Structures are given as structure tokens and as C-alpha cells.
Amino acid sequence: MHLLVCGGTGCKASASDALEDKLTKELEEKSLQDEVQVVKTGCFGFCEKGPIVKVLPDNTFYTQVKPEDAKTIIEEHVIKGRKVERLLYLDPETKMHVTDSKHMGFYKKQIRVALRNCGFINPESIEEAIARDGYAALAKVLTEMTPDQAIQEILDSGLRGRGGGGFPTGLKWKLTAKEKADQKYVVCNADEGDPGAFMDRSILEGDPHSVIEAMAINGYCTGATKGLIYIRAEYPLAITRLKIAIDQAREFGLLGNDILGLGFDFDLEMRYGAGAFVCGEETALIHSMEGERGEPTFKPPFPSVEGYLKKPTNVNNVETYANIPVIFLKGANWFNKIGTEKSKGTKVFALAGKINNVGLIEVPMGTTLREVIYEIGGGIKDGKKFKAVQTGGPSGGCLTEKHLDTPIDFDNLIAVGSMMGSGGMIVMDEDDCMVSMAKFYLEFTVEESCGKCAPCRIGNKRLHEQLELITKGIGSKADLEKLRDLCNVIKDTSLCGLGQTSPNPVLSTIDNFYDEYLAHVEDQKCPAGVCKDLMQYVISHDECVGCTACARVCPVGAIAGERKGPHTIDSAICIKCGACIEKCKFNAISIQ
Amino acid sequence: MAKVKSLADLQKLKADLQTKVDLREKGEGAENLVQIKVAMATCGIASGAKQVMEFFMDELEKRNIEAVVTQTGCMGYCYAEPTVEIKLPNQDPVVFGDVDIKKADEIIEKYVKTGELVNGIIPQNYNTIDE
Numbered sequence: 001m002h003l004l005v006c007g008g009t010g011c012k013a014s015a016s017d018a019l020e021d022k023l024t025k026e027l028e029e030k031s032l033q034d035e036v037q038v039v040k041t042g043c044f045g046f047c048e049k050g051p052i053v054k055v056l057p058d059n060t061f062y063t064q065v066k067p068e069d070a071k072t073i074i075e076e077h078v079i080k081g082r083k084v085e086r087l088l089y090l091d092p093e094t095k096m097h098v099t100d101s102k103h104m105g106f107y108k109k110q111i112r113v114a115l116r117n118c119g120f121i122n123p124e125s126i127e128e129a130i131a132r133d134g135y136a137a138l139a140k141v142l143t144e145m146t147p148d149q150a151i152q153e154i155l156d157s158g159l160r161g162r163g164g165g166g167f168p169t170g171l172k173w174k175l176t177a178k179e180k181a182d183q184k185y186v187v188c189n190a191d192e193g194d195p196g197a198f199m200d201r202s203i204l205e206g207d208p209h210s211v212i213e214a215m216a217i218n219g220y221c222t223g224a225t226k227g228l229i230y231i232r233a234e235y236p237l238a239i240t241r242l243k244i245a246i247d248q249a250r251e252f253g254l255l256g257n258d259i260l261g262l263g264f265d266f267d268l269e270m271r272y273g274a275g276a277f278v279c280g281e282e283t284a285l286i287h288s289m290e291g292e293r294g295e296p297t298f299k300p301p302f303p304s305v306e307g308y309l310k311k312p313t314n315v316n317n318v319e320t321y322a323n324i325p326v327i328f329l330k331g332a333n334w335f336n337k338i339g340t341e342k343s344k345g346t347k348v349f350a351l352a353g354k355i356n357n358v359g360l361i362e363v364p365m366g367t368t369l370r371e372v373i374y375e376i377g378g379g380i381k382d383g384k385k386f387k388a389v390q391t392g393g394p395s396g397g398c399l400t401e402k403h404l405d406t407p408i409d410f411d412n413l414i415a416v417g418s419m420m421g422s423g424g425m426i427v428m429d430e431d432d433c434m435v436s437m438a439k440f441y442l443e444f445t446v447e448e449s450c451g452k453c454a455p456c457r458i459g460n461k462r463l464h465e466q467l468e469l470i471t472k473g474i475g476s477k478a479d480l481e482k483l484r485d486l487c488n489v490i491k492d493t494s495l496c497g498l499g500q501t502s503p504n505p506v507l508s509t510i511d512n513f514y515d516e517y518l519a520h521v522e523d524q525k526c527p528a529g530v531c532k533d534l535m536q537y538v539i540s541h542d543e544c545v546g547c548t549a550c551a552r553v554c555p556v557g558a559i560a561g562e563r564k565g566p567h568t569i570d571s572a573i574c575i576k577c578g579a580c581i582e583k584c585k586f587n588a589i590s591i592q
Numbered sequence: 593m594a595k596v597k598s599l600a601d602l603q604k605l606k607a608d609l610q611t612k613v614d615l616r617e618k619g620e621g622a623e624n625l626v627q628i629k630v631a632m633a634t635c636g637i638a639s640g641a642k643q644v645m646e647f648f649m650d651e652l653e654k655r656n657i658e659a660v661v662t663q664t665g666c667m668g669y670c671y672a673e674p675t676v677e678i679k680l681p682n683q684d685p686v687v688f689g690d691v692d693i694k695k696a697d698e699i700i701e702k703y704v705k706t707g708e709l710v711n712g713i714i715p716q717n718y719n720t721i722d723e
């Protein structure tokens with residue numbers, strides 16, 4: 001028998017260590033330590049009800065177990081084989097106790113659709129993919145459906161593009177299908193340029209066949225016989241696995257001429273990007289594939305009309321594709337039951353920042369930020385206070401405490417001033433400065449702007465300069481208004497999505513953290529203690545014993561004072577390296 | 593490999609492959625066969641999954657334990673890489689996190705040899721499309 005005790009950071013905060021000790025002691029007292037083992041596990045994703053104890057092999061699932069309960073569990077469950085009713089999970093709807101975890105699927109906030117095979121199959125084996133229904137959707141579409149019917153299925157599913165914009169995928173396919181041309185193309189956008197995002201990489205590394213299969217289905221639906229995968233060269237492992245997968249699919253006759261003997265031809269090629277963020281924008285991506293500069297062009301014409309080599313081209317994101325086979329195998333009606341009214345299915349997020357369970361998650365649309373951060377993410381690191389979460393990367397905005405209960409979907413995120421983006425989610429705590437955060441994203445945008453149009457090229461540079469000044473405490477309330485105006489001009493007048501969204505991090509932080517901006521410009525203070533120029537290292541003369549330790553470690557000689565006498569820091573010389581604070585044994589130095 | 597020339601071919605192939613998987617799990621010799629999957633996406637490899645996978649392969653052979661060690665993609669638990677899934681005969685698979693060489697050794701000695709669980713299990717916290 002095993003007692004699994006949750007040792008996730010969330011549960012640790014609720015005393016799971018003490019509980020584990022207690023269980024072990026109780027077992028030893030009753031000389032059961034050889035028959036029953038206490039084992040620490042990672043997070044169950046149910047932190048709200050922690051600490052959790054799961055008993056194997058009967059799968060009993062105890063919630064909110066206190067150290068005092070250890071004795072009861074051992075005496076009742078382990079020795080007498082009776083479940084401890086009061087510790088079982090009470091289903092809020094049926095008011096019944098749920099006895100075992102096999103019936104507790106509902107507590108799991110995640111459902112893996114796009115990630116269904118990641119972590120299950122060997123991505124370098126087409127056999128394992130086929131054994132888990134790989135290419136079955138392609139076979140079904142080719143044998144049972146006309147292109148129009150297949151497109152209708154995607155329309156009915158309600159699937160919207162996962163690359164950021166949320167455009168209805170079925171509609172996009174329909175638009176490409178209706179064009180008449182001697183050659184059409186389907187493209188997979190695997191550029192994934194958001195800092196901190198790795199959803200697409202993980203899918204390609206874990207399940208390349210699902211993307212290949214979906215592209216072939218797309219080809220059948222739109223009338224394209226050629227597919228191109230545009231992937232950044234910085235993803236060597238994903239590239240290797242894709243190449244292996246494409247070769248295997250060809251070898252098996254699932255790519256190439258006369259697929260499954262049904263007269264459908266389709267083949268794939270890879271194209272490598274140099275890793276510019278703007279090349280993820282579909283027109284820039286197409287130009288980059290044509291060997292031109294990776295710069296966006298005005299839409300219309302949309303790629304569905306005039307894309308790669310001026311031919312109708314359907315561009316979709318990796319994760320969008322990964323959903324396609326499931327829709328055909330399970331049916332549009334299965335798929336559109338997941339999610340919210342206007343956003344169907346799930347979304348994969350890369351959770352990062354000051355959160356305990358950094359990783360890749362997939363949740364139904366409509367899950368709240370609170371569930372993602374506190375249940376699945378296990379809460380904020382080191383028990384600090386949540387401050388904000390940035391969704392949508394450099395194009396998105398930061399959301400705060402008051403947005404925690406907003407159900408995540410395309411439209412809700414836009415309504416609160418952010419966006420879904422491709423799925424990066426960066427969590428910030430009380431130690432993060434929102435002005436610096438906005439500045440970080442602007443730095444990225446300035447770097448990545450292609451420079452084709454003035455509002456983005458010059459405007460973002462100006463924005464960045466302004467933010468730089470604010471982090472130094474220079475500016476006024478009026479400047480903040482000017483900053484806001486500039487943001488709006490850039491948004492309204494830029495050519496492509498990069499410029500049209502780049503001011504979002506600034507706007508949303510001004511809106512949600514206006515006081516923090518004011519503190520910088522009016523009081524010359526950075527409340528989070530991040531902006532170096534606004535910090536002062538001060539030695540308290542009450543505490544200082546004159547040991548000279550700080551003066552000796554200061555690299556720039558900013559500290560003066562006699563041995564055994566009080567020391568002082570000359571803030572004009574101090575470079576705020578923090579070395580002195582670490583050395584002082586008397587806690588005499590503080591940051592103000 | 594002969595080409596898959598028709599839908600029937602694909603269905604047959606799938607059935608065959610599934611039987612193969614089933615055989616591995618239930619067929620002859622299966623009562624001794626241990627299956628190990630190491631998450632080998634960029635995140636896993638960066639935290640040392642390759643070395644761990646090699647360790648499992650070498651050591652299981654040295655210790656005379658019949659096992660298949662394969663690689664797989666990201667399991668999503670980046671905070672606990674490298675992650676490894678172990679499936680003992682006739683048991684549900686168990687995922688272990690933060691598996692370094694030392695942990696891998698402990699897993700072989702305790703879990704694989706005696707079925708005794710060790711610290712670091714990561715519970716499955718999601719539903720699959722079949723639930």
C-alpha cells in the first residue's frame with residue numbers, strides 16, 4: 001500500500017510536509033512502515049483543496065488533510081480498511097462524497113486535445129502515431145467526405161486560428177477553396193516568435209505527424225497539392241523530427257502521389273526562417289519564403305487570394321493544425337461542446353514567470369486566469385503576492401487581480417485590453433515593476449520592427465525612450481498623457497499587426513497601474529524596487545557598528561567612514577550593485 | 593515498408609500496430625517487460641534527459657531487467673524536467689519528475705525491482721480526449 005502526499009509547492013504552503021512527517025511517524029508507531037510507504041508527489045492541480053493524499057491501490061482521494069488527520073487515516077483506512085468519509089471530496093453539485101480519483105476527472109482543469117500525443121508516442125515513429133489514430137482522419141476525409149463537407153465540419157466545430165488572430169479556420173479554408181488557380185498552397189506557420197512561447201515547438205517535437213496529417217487534409221479541402229512548413233532555424237530538434245516524420249509519411253505512401261489509392265496528391269517541403277518576429281506575420285512569412293525581405297505587405301489581397309508565388313495560399317498555425325484530426329475523428333459536435341460560446345475547443349499555454357508549475361498546459365476556452373494560475377500553476381513562487389499576468393506576448397496586455405475571474409477566450413481577452421496571442425503567459429509578482437515590464441516588451445518590438453512604416457519604426461523608438469526616462473524618474477503627469485496619445489497613433493496607423501499591437505503592453509500597464517507610473521515620475525520612486533536609478537542605498541547610523549565590511553567590498557569606493565564609526569554611502573558615486581548589503585552582518589544597509 | 597495503398601490497408605496497419613502494442617503489454621514475456629518513456633523535447637534534453645535515457649538503457653541491461661526504453665515528446669511538466677514515465681507489467685503508468693542519474697538509480701532499485709514507489713511522482717492532472 002502507498003500513501004501519496006502532494007508535495008507540490010501549493011500544498012507545501014498548506015503544511016503537507018508536517019502531514020508527511022505525521023503519517024510516517026504513525027506508521028512507525030504501528031510497525032507498518034514496511035507494508036505502507038509514504039511517497040511525495042508533484043502537484044495534482046487541485047491546490048485549492050490541498051494538501052491531498054491519495055491511497056494506492058484503491059485510488060482513494062482525500063482532500064484538505066491536516067497533520068492531525070494522519071492518525072485517523074492510518075487507523076481507519078490502513079488498518080481497518082474503512083474510508084474516512086469526512087476527508088473525501090464533497091461534490092458541490094450532488095453533495096455526495098467522491099470516493100476515488102477515477103471518478104474525479106472533473107477536478108482536472110486540463111484537457112489535452114492538441115497535445116493528445118505529446119509525451120505518449122515516440123515522435124520519431126510513425127507506427128506509434130498510427131497506432132494512436134494517426135492518419136485515420138485523413139483516411140476518413142478522403143473516403144467519406146467531399147472537400148465542401150469537410151470544410152463544413154471545420155466550420156461547425158467553431159475552431160478559430162491559434163496563431164493569435166482567432167480567425168475562423170473553416171472560413172479561411174472556404175475562402176482558399178473557392179479561388180480558381182492552377183496551383184494552390186497550404187502553409188504551416190511555425191515561426192513562433194513570442195518571447196517565452198514554446199507551444200508550437202512542443203507540438204512539433206512531440207507529435208509532428210498530426211500537423212502533417214492536418215496539412216494534407218487542408219490540401220484536399222482547398223485544392224492544394226503542395227504544403228510548406230515555415231519554421232525558425234532555431235528549432236533544430238523540431239526540424240529534425242519533422243524531417244523524419246515527412247520521410248516516414250512518404251515511405252508509407254501517406255504523402256506523395258495517389259495517397260491511399262484515392263487519387264489525391266499532396267507533398268510537403270520545409271522552409272527555414274532566420275527567427276525574425278515579424279516573419280510570423282503571414283504576408284511577411286510568405287515573402288520570406290519567396291526569398292524576398294521578410295516585410296509585411298498591405299492586406300487585401302489576403303493570402304487566400306494572392307499568397308505564395310501569387311497563388312492562393314492558406315496559412316495556419318501549428319496548434320490550429322494539431323486540432324484538425326481530432327475534429328474529424330470525434331466530430332464537430334464533440335469539439336464545439338468544449339469552450340465558450342464564441343471560442344471553441346482548448347488552448348495551449350506556456351506558463352512562465354513567477355509561478356510554481358512552469359510548463360505547458362492545455363485548458364478549455366473559458367477557464368479563468370485564477371484557475372490557470374492557482375490550480376494548475378500551483379500559485380505564485382515563494383508565497384509572494386500576485387501582481388499581473390501578461391498574455392499575448394509583446395502584442396498583448398497585462399491583466400491584474402481584477403481580471404482573475406475573467407474566462408479566457410479570444411473576445412474576453414480583447415475586451416479587457418489584452419489578447420490571446422499565441423499562448424505565452426508570463427506571471428508577475430509584487431517584485432516586478434510594470435514600467436520596466438512595458439519597457440522590456442518595447443525593447444523587443446523596437447528590435448523586431450521591420451522598419452517599413454514610420455509609425456512603428458519611429459513611434460516605438462520614441463515610446464521606448466519615454467519609458468526609459470520614466471524608469472529614471474524623469475517626466476510628469478502630462479508626459480503620461482502624451483505617452484498614451486502616441487500609443488494610440490501607433491496602433492491606428494501602423495501597417496501590420498506588429499505595430500498595431502506593440503503599444504498594448506504600455507497602454508494596459510498605464511491603465512491598470514497608473515499609480516505606479518505616477519510614483520516614478522512624481523515621487524521618483526519605484527514601488528517594486530526594480531528601477532535602479534530610483535533606488536538609494538542608505539546605511540542606518542543606528543545599526544552601523546563601523547566594521548568596514550561594506551567599504552571594503554564596494555567596487556567604486558562609494559562608502560566612507562572611520563573604523564568603529566558610522567559609515568555613509570555617497571549616492572552620487574554608488575552604482576547600486578548591492579554588494580554592500582550582502583556583506584553587512586548587522587542589517588544596517590537598506591534600499592530606499 | 594510497403595506503401596499504405598488504401599483505407600483498408602491503413603486500418604489493417606493500425607490494427608496490427610495496436611496488437612503489437614497489446615502484445616508488448618499482455619503477450620508472452622509481458623509479465624516481465626518494463627516500459628520506460630523519457631520526455632525528450634528541447635526542455636527535457638536541456639535538463640539532461642539524454643543522459644538519463646542512456647543510464648536507463650545501460651543499467652537495465654546490466655541489472656538484467658527486461659525493458660524497452662523509448663523517447664517521447666514534452667509531457668508539459670517543465671518545472672520538473674527530466675520527466676520519465678514507467679509502466680510496470682499490468683499496472684498504470686507512473687510519471688516521475690526531476691529524474692537525474694541518482695533518482696533513476698533509485699527508481700530502478702525500488703520501483704522497477706520491487707514496485708515500491710519513490711518520491712517525485714507527478715500525478716496526471718488532465719483529461720484525455722477519450723474521457
Ligand SMILES: Cc1cc2nc3c(=O)[nH]c(=O)nc-3n(C[C@H](O)[C@H](O)[C@H](O)COP(=O)(O)O)c2cc1C
Pocket residue numbers: 160161162163164165166167169189190191192193194277278279280281282283315316317318320422496497498
Ligand atoms: C507580428 C506578428 C507575428 C506573428 N507571429 C506568428 C507566429 O509566430 N505564429 C503564428 O502562427 N502566427 C503568427 N502571426 C499571425 C499570422 O499572421 C497568421 O494570422 C496566422 O499564422 C494564421 O494562422 P491561424 O489562423 O491558424 O491562427 C503573427 C502576426 C503578427 C502580426
Ligand code: SF4
Pocket residue numbers: 278295296448449450451452453454456457494495496497498499500
Ligand atoms: S508595423 Fe512595424 S513591423 Fe509592421 S510593417 Fe510597419 S514597420 Fe514593419
Ligand code: SF4
Pocket residue numbers: 537550553554555556557558559569573574575576577578579580581
Ligand atoms: S551598492 Fe554597490 S556601489 Fe553602492 S555603496 Fe553598496 S557596494 Fe558600493
